[in-house]
Amino acid sequence: MSPDNDVDFQHGLRIAEALIFASERPVPAARIQLALPPGIEAQTVLTALAARSAGRAVELVEVGGGFAFRTALDLAPAITRIVEVPRRLPRAAMEALSIIAYHQPVTRAEIEEIRGAALAQTSLDALLDAGLVAPRGRKEAPGRPTLWGTTARFLDQFGLKSLNEMPRREELVSHDLAVMELAPPPTGAPPLIAEGQHAA
Incomplete structure (x- = not known):
């Protein structure tokens, strides 16, 4: 049968x-x-x-x-004309998310070093509230700072099966995760996009 x-x-x-x-x-x-x-x-x-x-x-x-x-x-194109305006993440949060995604696990100090600027707690809180990043243990260094990494929600949000599907950094040039097209979140809530970007 x-x-x-x-x-x-x-x-x-x-x-x-x-x-x-x-x-x-x-x-x-x-x-x-x-x-x-x-x-x-x-x-x-x-x-x-x-x-x-x-x-x-x-x-x-x-x-x-x-x-x-x-x-x-x-x-x-047919449905985005009537859906709710997407919730936006601050540009600084999207920059931090990009760094975390490509360098994880990474500490806050390392994120700031790569960015060349301080990372406000509000930006990190925005990523945590969105479920895009989570603690990944502590680094064996003075002060044992928290290590950060992306979550399954991050993969889902960006339509990735795994981190191996992320674009190579050299392919991004001036385009980082902040300008990648984001998949709709699983709960039906509006997708996250960076400030200055527009919904599809």
């Missing part, structure tokens, strides 16, 4: 779809596997679910270490 006709497989397909739809964050395949009927492989289910949603208004994508439903990119 083919998977498409197998009752258990179809049930697993519905479970995976519901789990991904209900989650605020991308769902890892391993977590989906735990919810599936015995003998049903998560990867097979996800492949079928991606094929089923391909070309539709909402498609299954792999992002941020898991799977999530996202609005098809070609529909962006």
